[in-house]
Amino acid sequence: MSPAPAVTNLRESALTALRELTGNPDAAFHPGQFEAIESLVAGRRRTLVVQRTGWGKSAVYFVAARLLRQAGRGPSLIISPLLALMRDQVGAAERAGVRAHTLNSSNVTEWDTVLGDLGSGAVDVLLISPERLNNPKFRDHVLTHLLGEVGMIVVDEAHCISDWGHDFRPDYRRIGALLDGLPADLPVLATTATANERVAADVAEQLGQDTLVIRGPLARDSLRLGVAPVRPSSTRIAWLAEHLDGFAGSGIIYTLTVSAAQDTARALRQAGWDVAAYTGGTDPQDREQLETALKENRLKALVATSALGMGFDKPDLGFVIHLGAPSSPVAYYQQVGRAGRATDSADVLLLPGAEDRDIWEYFATASMPEEADAAAVLSALDEARGEPISVPRLEPLVGVKRSRLELLLKTLQVDGAVDRTQGGFVSTGTGWVYDAERYAKVAEARRREAQAMLDYERTSGCRMRYLAEQLDDPAAADCGRCDTCAGQWWTDEVSDSGQEQARALLSSVGLPVEPRASWPTGLPSIGVDLKGRIPQEERYSTGRVIARLTDLGPGQRLREFLAPTAPDEPVPADIGKLCVRVLADWDWERRPEAVVSVPNPLRPTTVFSLAAELARAGRLIDAGALTARHPTGDPDVNSAFRVRDVYDAFAAGPELAAAITGRVVLLVDAEIVSRWTMTAAARVLLQAGAADVLPFALAQRS
Structure with missing residues (x-):
């Protein structure tokens, strides 16, 4: 194996790669970037880089990966936490002449091709999620072979390794054990923008005794921070609807829960804003489309949970607003750091809620065994x-x-x-x-972080200095821009009518179920001859559910009734009344004339009674159920495999077809998970002659 490039030529080679990566012939290294590359390529060391978002951590590992590959080393393995990060990084790698591929839950149909390229030496960088280390097929058939020839390992968002990191993830704990079994001279790079001294020391210790730590200033000069008073959810949503035009460009509105993201997005859309919800439950294919729409400024904002965070790269993001505070200043800093990376100014506003502490406590206890x-x-x-x-x-x-x-x-x-x-x-x-002592210490650390977040909201000092000090940044200083340094830069005014509209929306029932527009990619490779956009004549029209299972109010009652351990029973009277309310408020273009049910092996009694009661209440034809041609399996799989399971699972017999021909059909089921079951069932009905199909279910899972 040939040696690494001589150190004397290393800077020149690295600079060439950097300029190709950025597409800028005048690009130069930021302080610390070349030092990290040198430690990996020439020193073959384990290196921890703690630098602010936008500093260029990915440039370090792509340049290093290219130089190591040129020196005859094997491909680099990059462990990244989010699909958004992977998609951005694959594009960046291609610009630098680095052949990058990923194995993740959204491209399962491409795995065989990627693994073939890996085996033939046609891959320079392989990106995986930490969860992939838990996959038996990957662990036993890919990882073992790859580790024998890997040229470098990169652990992105490395604060997740540490128990003390704000976003600790159990899957990341496998990485420490993985590194223990590798040669000491295998280059390893760990990167993060959000690690205080305690977390950095913990990560460095897990990397190895000789770890080089490269740390830079973390404060962001472009951000203008502010904190509004605590107000009810309806008031905050109404304020947003009336003042979103005061924020330049496009941005992110963060919420603490999935239901808050979906409710806020719905309220803002009703107010005329181009926004969309983005959560952990958003389909991977939809996520990619939403990220692209925000990057191209076709949306004013994504209303998101923390699912949109680490790795999302939009340098000109104009604002970040929080409806509810994250549970620690470090977590908050990481999210607001998405804004203003390539602009002189970006606005960051926190709209805290009285319920924040209860939500923090719920998530803190949920993550502890x-x-x-x-x-x-x-x-x-x-x-x-x-x-x-x-x-x-x-x-x-x-x-x-x-x-x-x-x-x-x-x-x-x-x-x-x-x-x-x-x-x-x-x-x-x-x-x-059970390690009671360890979990007690982590719980105490989380309580201190929560108190520090409350102190951030109440501080009379500079907010950027406060956040930088929470990260143990020795360069922390007053920013001169935040609301405590320069005064409040937004108005608190919100109209009574706006608040009333928001309150009505949050207490309403009847959530829309939008139709799927496109088939998942890669279906032909798993035996399903479908691709591209779903023809308009094969799509259902927008349907309804009473509520999400995660919602407060009706959602909690539905969650109890539809629990996996609950018996299969007829729809009770109180939920029946909610169904009638949804039907009465439904603004359909053409009233349904017939009811058809989806075969549901888990809740046949529930679905049968639902269809019968809807037909009776609405004076509709009860056309019966679709015929089940085969079991549809577990709905908790990725979109491609779910379509494979359901696309030919239903049939419309002659009697049912005669009953629905030329009529609008209300298609009912107990619960909607991914919308693919409704998509497949509606397609059968439309092909059998239905004039239109309107899905209806008691609840949506998320």
């Missing part, structure tokens, strides 16, 4: 005697809800108590000890 829950999981797996149990099967056995159960299983796997195999999870038989 409960000893009793862990014991129940291990007992269920032990009783299975080595037979893998999937998460859906395990959920009713242990009485732990899905999101919490998945986090618990990750923790147990990292700690060696369980393992994930094809088909589900198994017990390793090694047992598990």
Whole structure:
């Protein structure tokens, strides 16, 4: 294997690569960039870079990857937390002449091609999520081979490694064990924009004793920070609807929950703003389209949860607004750091809510394993005697809800108590000890962070200095721009009518169910001959659900009724009244004339009674149910595989076809998860002669 480029020629080669990466023939290194590249390529060291967003951390690893590849080293493995980050980085790599590919949940149909390219040496950089390290197929068939020839490992957003980081993720704990088994001279780069001294020291220790730490100033001169008084959700949403035009360009409006993002987006759209919701439940294909729309300024804002954060790159982002405060100043700084990266000024406004602390407490406790829950999981797996149990099967056995159960299983796997195999999870038989001391310390750290966030809201000093000091930035100084330095720069005024409209919207029932516009990519490769846009004549019209299962009010009642452990029963009277309210308020262009139900093997009684009661209440034809041609499987899979499961799963028999021909059909089911079941069922009805199809379900999962 040939040696790395001589240090004397290294700067020149690195600068050439940088200029190709940026497309700027005059580009120069920021302070610390070349030093990091040199430590990786010439020194073959483990290096931690703590630099503010926009400094150019990705330039360091792409330039280093290219130089190492030129020297005959193997491909680099980049572990990144979010799909948005991966998509941006693949594009950046191509500009630098680096052949980059990714393996993630949104491109499953392309995995075989990527793995083939990797085996033939046609990949310079492979980007994966930390969750991929938990995938048995990847771990056993890809990672083992790749680690034998990898030229460099990059851990992006490395604060996630640390228990003390604001966004600790169990999957990241595997990385430390992974690095322990690799040669000491394998270059490893860890990067983050949000690590205080405690987190940086913890990450450096996990990387190795000889880790080089390169740290720069973290304050952002372009940001103008402000904090508004605590007000109710309806008042804050009304204020946004009336004052969003006071923020230049396009931006991000962050919320603490999925339902808040969706409700706020709906309210702003009704007020005439081009916005869209973006959450962890947004389909990967839709996410990419929404990110592109924001980057191209076709949207005023994305109303997002923290799912849109690390890695999203829009240098001219004009503003970041928070409806509710994140649980720590460091988490807040990371999100607001998305704005003003390539502009002289960007506005950052926090609109805190009285419910913030309750939400912080919920998420803090949800991420911590409960000893009793862990014991129940291990007992269920032990009783299975080595037979893998999937998460859906395990959920009713242990009485732990899905999101919490998945986090618990990750923790147990990292700690060696369980393992994930094809088909589900198994017990390793090694047992598990609840580390009460460790979790108590983490919980106390989270409480201190929450108090620090409240102190940020109340401080009379410079807000940027406060955030920089929370990051232990020695260069922290007054900014001269924030509301405490220069005075309030926004108006608090909001009309009574605007507040009333917002209150009415938040208490309403009847959420829209938009039609799918395009088929997922890659369907032909898994045996489904569909691609591109869905023809208009095969799409349903906008439907309705009563509420989301995550909503307050009706959502909680629906969540109780539709719980996986709840019995299959007829729709009760109180939920029936909500159905009637939705139908009465539905502004359809043409009234439905017939009701058809989706075959639902889990809730047949519920769906049958729903269809019958809707037909009776609306004086509609009860045309019966579609015929189920085969089981449709688990809805909790990616879009391509869900379409494969449902696209030919339904048929309309002669009697049903005769009943619906030329008529508008109300298509009913108990719950909507991904909209692909409704898409496939509606397509069958439209092809059988229905004039239009309007989906209706009791609830939407997220």
